[in-house]
Amino acid sequence: MDRLPDLRLNLALAALLAVLALASLTVGPAPLSPRAILAALAGSDDVAGLIVREIRLPRTLLALAIGAALGLSGAALQGLVRNPLAEPALFGAPQAAAAAASFVIAFGFFPATSFAVPLAAIGGALVSIGGLVAIAGRRASLTVTLLAGLALASFAGAATALALNLAPNPFAAIEVAFWLLGSLQDRSAEHVTLAVPFLAAGCALMAANARAFRALTLGEDAAASLGVNIDAVRLRVVIGVALGVGAAVAVAGAIGFVGLVAPHLVRRAVGSDPARVLLPGALAGATLLLAADIAVRLVPGPVEIKLGVVTALIGVPFFLVMIFAERRALEGAPS
């Protein structure tokens, strides 16, 4: 119950984030000194100011906000289903969000920066996570939940393929395909205004369940007997994750596994408390995504490696290691 180590952990993560944010503003084709960056942030009127404020700042802000929302989504889902292996991407949420947004983009109903894209993505994520929680039911094991997630993710993949298949012209198809890989390249202030309100609302909904997640350590019946309204918690998590993941996908494409890795890195430092893991989990998510987004810009080559590709390349082996570590508990788990 000691709050002091938590404060230290959160401050350390925030400090790391600040350093990475400055680094993120520094990295790019145009070499700019830290002083020029600070001047640009203060509103300098030169090319440096333009580059920093119009190109690098939106990218940095989006990495921070999306990373935090994805880290928190993972921690919240883990709190709800009481298992450290829960992650939105394993439940089909980003895939469904991407499928819904692909249709909107491929058929050019709306420009890619209209609110229709995040709304479609949020709707897709909502259907998949809501469907999953409904199918898996009250007392579902992680096995049932993951199988249902696999089915939903596969269906969403097929729907995305259909959107590409039916795309009216190759340019639309290429646009969708690139965006599906997940990237923060060339994002503007418009994307920030598009995503951040939804991300913030989703984070608020997820964070509101902190004490309920802790009570759920004892199982649903015991938590309900302690006065927790389980149905309300489930609804808040479903909508919160849908808002967070949907808005993230809408502007950055599918970026998976941040929600798995980030909470895991800080869990031991907070005594495995599913309530205390929420804030550091979000900060760690922001740190990871920002670091990954700096890394893709530093790797030399003719094309930038996509952010979603990097998080999956790191996240999936991480997932396998976690399964390996948890396999005894998983085999012993009631199905």
Add this chain to the structure above:
Amino acid sequence: MTMLRAEKLSVVLRGRAVVDDAELTLQPGVLTALVGPNGAGKTTLMRALAGLIPASSGRIVLKDRPLHDFTPRERARSIAYLPQGNVFHWPLDVAAVVALGRHPHADPFAPLSGTDRAAVAHALAATQTEELAERPVTTLSGGERARVALARVLATEADILFADEPTAALDPRHQLVVMELLRGIARRGGAVLAIVHDLPLAARFSDRVVVMQRGRIVADAPPREALDDARLAAVFGIVAARVEAGGEVPVPLPLRPV
């Protein structure tokens, strides 16, 4: 004074009356054992009494007010519920687990108050789990977990305690420890209802035994009367020997199936 009263309570699950027309009264200071064969409806009755599942018909009155008039938080301050199995999904330390018992009292936006901390300390002391306070709960033995689980419900300081098979899967010593703790809670004025499969334990420790069979309450009496030979044969299908257990009433020891 009556703590909790169920009147003509029925719970229908998937078209079947799992609890059928149950009448039950829980008094302060009384440890009641709820016994019956597997599938008799004991857990369902207990969950309905705890307000965790709705009654299909009938009503439950908690301290002169219908149970469904209570907010979940109010209800949680009066009724503590210990489910089967002592499951802990995260390796929280024992002190944090016991503090969960304060959930219905604690201010959601403040750390634990002095009253909360005192209740937690008292619950740890009563269950002799103080020396485990810093340990992750998932590293404990079954007996230690059972004591921690009891400490958690004790910390709530509710007037009514429901415990679903609190002695299941425990070694003989811990079965006695748990039953003594439950009796101690009753002696201090609590109304305790415990589902117990072990008939000798039920008979030795409880003041009253409620017997369920196929959803109905077929006996509600002191142990000697509720667990007489005819009922053991009719409800459990067993023949029991009567064993003197330390000067108390003879205790039924299951001998063989009828």
